[in-house]
Amino acid sequence: MLRRVLRPLAVAMLRRVLRPLAVAMLLLQAAAPVFAQEVLDTDPNTLAPSKDPKRTANGLAQTPPMGWNSWNKFGCNVNEDVIRKTADAIASNGMKAAGYEYIVIDDCWHGTRDANGFITEDRTRFPGGLTVLGNYIHAKGLKFGIYSDAGTKTCGGRPGSQGHEYQDALQYARWGVDYLKYDWCSTGVRNAEEAYATMADALRATGRPILFSLCEWGNSRPWLWGEKIGNMWRTTGDITDKWEGKHGYSWGVASIVDLNEPLWPFAGPGHWNDPDMLEVGNGGLTDAEYRAHFSLWAMMAAPLIAGNNVADMTQATRDILLNRDVIAVDQDPLGVQGHRVARVGKQEVWVKPMADGGRVLLLWNRGDKPTRIVADWAMLGLPASVKMRGRNVWSHKDLGQLSSSYQSEVAPHDVIMIVLGI
Numbered sequence: 001m002l003r004r005v006l007r008p009l010a011v012a013m014l015r016r017v018l019r020p021l022a023v024a025m026l027l028l029q030a031a032a033p034v035f036a037q038e039v040l041d042t043d044p045n046t047l048a049p050s051k052d053p054k055r056t057a058n059g060l061a062q063t064p065p066m067g068w069n070s071w072n073k074f075g076c077n078v079n080e081d082v083i084r085k086t087a088d089a090i091a092s093n094g095m096k097a098a099g100y101e102y103i104v105i106d107d108c109w110h111g112t113r114d115a116n117g118f119i120t121e122d123r124t125r126f127p128g129g130l131t132v133l134g135n136y137i138h139a140k141g142l143k144f145g146i147y148s149d150a151g152t153k154t155c156g157g158r159p160g161s162q163g164h165e166y167q168d169a170l171q172y173a174r175w176g177v178d179y180l181k182y183d184w185c186s187t188g189v190r191n192a193e194e195a196y197a198t199m200a201d202a203l204r205a206t207g208r209p210i211l212f213s214l215c216e217w218g219n220s221r222p223w224l225w226g227e228k229i230g231n232m233w234r235t236t237g238d239i240t241d242k243w244e245g246k247h248g249y250s251w252g253v254a255s256i257v258d259l260n261e262p263l264w265p266f267a268g269p270g271h272w273n274d275p276d277m278l279e280v281g282n283g284g285l286t287d288a289e290y291r292a293h294f295s296l297w298a299m300m301a302a303p304l305i306a307g308n309n310v311a312d313m314t315q316a317t318r319d320i321l322l323n324r325d326v327i328a329v330d331q332d333p334l335g336v337q338g339h340r341v342a343r344v345g346k347q348e349v350w351v352k353p354m355a356d357g358g359r360v361l362l363l364w365n366r367g368d369k370p371t372r373i374v375a376d377w378a379m380l381g382l383p384a385s386v387k388m389r390g391r392n393v394w395s396h397k398d399l400g401q402l403s404s405s406y407q408s409e410v411a412p413h414d415v416i417m418i419v420l421g422i
Contacts, residue, residue, distance in 0.1 A: 049197030050225035058204060060211045061231035062269045063331045065303045067102025067145065068095075069181070069277050072239070072307025076108035076156050079125040080133055089311040091140040094322050099331060100306065102179045102211070103137050104145030110158035117164055118171050119148075134176035145179030145211075146172055150195040151186030160186055161199065169202035172210065181213040182230075192220035193229070200229045213274065213303075218259070223266035223273060232272040232303050235260045239276035241284030243413065253279065253293045254366060260300060264337035267301055273337060274303050281308030281317035288414040291394065292364060294320050295415045298330035299338035299352050299362050325393035325419065329360050338362070341379045347410075349375045358388070358421040365410035373416070374407040380420070388420035 049055060068086060070078045087103055090096050109130070111120035121130045134144040148168060149160040161168045161182075172180060182199055184192070196214050203210045214233040216222050222233035236259045240250035251259070260275040267273045278297065280290045297304060306321055313321070329352060338352025338360060346367030352360040359380050363373040377384050390399030390406065394417060408416045 055228045057228045057270050064272050064301050066099045068306045069104040069106050071106035072277050073309050085311045087137050087140050098322050102143045102145045106147045107154050107156035118167050130175045143178035146177045147181045149183040149185050153186040155185035165199045165202040169206050173206035173208040179211040183215045192216050193225045197229050223263050227271040232274040234274045241279040241282045257296050264339040267337040269335040277305040277307040280320050287316045292415045295417050298326045299350050301337040347373045349379055351380050361418045363410050363416040368412050372409050376405040391419045393417045
């Protein structure tokens with residue numbers, strides 16, 4: 001009898017408890033699509049510049065940029081005479097014909113800002129003015145590059161572009177500038193992606209095609225967001241004319257290679273990893289080390305921006321910077337960055353795919369003694385039976401048909417670089 005009485009009461013109580021829960025669950029289910037839609041909708045007030053579907057690349061630098069920059073050799077001791085002599089040399093010594101086209105004035109060209117906030121040139125260093133100097137460079141069939149900084153001051157203490165991006169971009173366009181290197185000193189807590197996107201937009205607004213070089217040192221991983229903002233981005237701190245190691249805020253050549261190499265998937269036409277300017281010819285390394293330096297930059301599809309005194313080069317330096325076979329590897333239109341495929345101690349094997357279906361093979365001896373390095377076709381992603389025509393780009397010798405593997409003795413700190421064609 002008691003069970004008969006309690007059962008209806010229990011059912012009634014259970015219904016009273018479950019009914020509100022069921023209603024609540026239905027309300028949550030109905031609200032879920034609205035909530036999800038709110039999360040998926042892009043808010044223009046919080047959208048990162050690189051995620052903006054309306055942003056497009058500027059279409060420049062479909063192959064890695066080539067040229068010259070004043071900093072590695074001249075630092076702040078740059079002036080109109082240096083730039084004119086450099087333009088004269090590049091136009092006449094074979095560098096222009098080999099593909100070097102940009103002449104970039106790095107830090108310390110700046111004067112003060114005028115009454116309206118526009119930047120001016122230092123007329124003590126550049127008495128003729130940058131418009132006249134730009135015209136001189138253009139008359140040589142070359143392009144004119146300049147430097148600024150995303151902070152309040154440049155690394156050399158001159159006026160930076162923060163808060164003046166559109167004014168500065170307009171001034172550069174008036175001067176006939178074709179290339180802007182944009183540094184990252186005195187930026188405080190500024191967001192790098194925002195800072196570089198702002199200047200990128202300012203450059204586009206001028207209507208003049210200006211190649212944009214992001215010199216952010218890799219701190220904010222620009223390879224993840226820079227593809228539609230700039231044309232090249234620094235991946236490391238500054239280079240120094242030493243073989244390896246960290247020296248203050250700068251890195252030796254081999255150490256920069258180790259930092260830049262893993263980023264190979266992010267490079268491509270119009271957007272390049274930049275391991276910094278070349279030190280070839282500045283005197284701190286041996287000719288073999290400079291040969292390795294230039295070869296590795298070419299394998300990494302890096303911008304080839306010379307940093308030496310091109311008006312006064314040794315024959316060995318000329319032979320390196322003007323090696324057309326190596327330059328062709330760098331400038332291959334496929335735009336795939338080469339990378340390391342094997343490393344045993346101080347011996348390394350690198351490969352770079354080419355647009356014609358071939359490969360470039362590089363054997364690098366990082367050690368202090370001569371060594372024999374062997375590369376088999378599997379490292380190149382090829383069947384052992386495939387025959388390839390080989391050419392040594394430093395000895396300029398044809399090697400005939402090769403198959404299965406290639407091996408060679410490699411001098412200390414030197415490379416063997418072989419172009420393999422089908």
